[in-house]
Amino acid sequence: MNTLTHSPLAYAGSKHRALRWLLPLFPRDINGFVDLFCGAANVVANMADCGPRYANDANPAMIDIWRTLQHYDPAGLEREVDRLIARWGLDSHDPATFNRFRDHYNTCGGSPVELFVLAVHSFNQQIRFNSAGAYNSSSGKAHHWFTPTVRENLRAFIPRIRDVEFTCSDFTVFDFTRLNxxxxxxxxxxxxxxxAVYNDRPHGTTPWTVDDDRRLFTLLDELGAHGIRFALSNVMEHKGRINEPLQEWVESRGLLVYGINIDYASCNYQNRNRQHATQEVLVTNYRPDGFSQDTLF
Ligand SMILES: C[S@@+](CC[C@H](N)C(=O)[O-])C[C@H]1O[C@@H](n2cnc3c(N)ncnc32)[C@H](O)[C@@H]1O
Incomplete structure (x- = not known):
């Protein structure tokens, strides 16, 4: 496996900490990969030797950022970020500098690179817009700025998304005929x-609900019927509550379920602490190489 790269943007529901468990569960002979809810693009950026790569998300701000940043040479992009930081005097100890930059972005219809710089300096690096479409995340103060780590992540990440085709749509609209x-x-x-944090929603879309889960199950059923392999990340159990719609779907279709224990040194379900608050899983319609037994069901 190549060295893992992390998105330069933190993101609610980001899979960067789960990658080392997820990637070994992916098929090894892929020709055509779709990251259907790509968010901060952590997963697609770490896929190699898999033919054409597609990344989709319903969040237009996120997709605008990646579509723009992917064409930069990393050194040139760093210079542009440094230039913006200097131009606006962005100072992690002085939120007023962030507010002035945000006002400029909102009044002048700023560029995706400006949005990226705003996001890097925002509270929890959250990209938020109010109902009028104005960027309204607050300053990340001393916690979120263009740190040496973010700079390093940016430098390594850009070449890894260079040839990804990004699309912005509801997951049902993605054109799967591109896959064989x-x-x-x-x-x-x-x-x-x-x-609740994961259920953050892009401006202009409705919150994700159990009905959306069912729409997604239907879509995955159709993909499976066309012989396409899929893997779904989700939560099967949270504080003793079972995700019943997911469990019913998995059982009725005979799908495989692998525990993803981000905080533990193993993804073997048997080893996990039963009191652990959240059981993340990967549901697959194929048996991953080298994982014959360790399924939840
Ligand atoms: C859990 S996050 C994905 C995180 C991503 N894997 C990462 O590592 O950064 C879920 C994503 O689904 C997107 N989303 C929400 N509703 C959607 C929809 N109807 N169609 C496509 N994407 C949607 C959100 O914008 C969010 O980026």
Whole structure:
């Protein structure tokens, strides 16, 4: 496996900490990869030797950023970010500098690079817009700025998304005819169980609900019927509550379920602490190489 790269943007529901468990569960012979809910693009950026790569998300701000940044040479992009930081005097100890830059972005219809710089300096790096479409995240103060780590992540990340085709649509609208039987679809939707933060929604869209989960199950069923392999990230159990719609779907279709224990040194379900607050899982319609037994069901 290549060295893992992290998105330069933190993101609610980001899979960067789960990658080392997820990637070994993906098929090895992929020709055509879709990251259907790409968010901060952590997963697609770490896919290599898999043919054409597609990344979709319903969040237009996110997709605008990646579509723009992917064409920069990393050194040139760093210079542009440094120039903006200097131009606006962005100072992590002085939120007023952030507010002035944000006002400029909102009045002048700023560029995706400006939005990226705003996001890097925002509270929790959250990209938020009010109902009028104005950027309204607050300053990340001393916690979120263009740190050496973010700079390093940006430098490594850009070349890894260079040839990705980004699309912005509801997941049902994605054109799956681009995939053939060697294709693979990874779905990482917002979670409905016990994860209010994950259910952050892009401006102009409605919150993710159990009905959306069912729409997604139907779509994945159709992909499976066309012989396409898929993997779905989700939460099966949270503080003793079971995700019943997910469990019913998995059982009725005979899908495989792998525990993803981000905080533990193993993804073997048997080893996990049963009191652990949230059981993240990867549901697959194929048996990953080298994982014959360790399924939840
Ligand atoms: C859990 S996050 C994905 C995180 C991503 N895997 C990462 O590592 O950064 C879920 C994503 O689904 C997107 N989303 C929400 N509703 C959607 C929809 N109807 N169609 C496509 N994407 C949607 C959100 O904008 C969010 O980026």
């Amino acid at each position: 039987a060697d294709g693979f679809v990874y779905a990482d939707p917002p979670y409905t169980l016990g994860t």
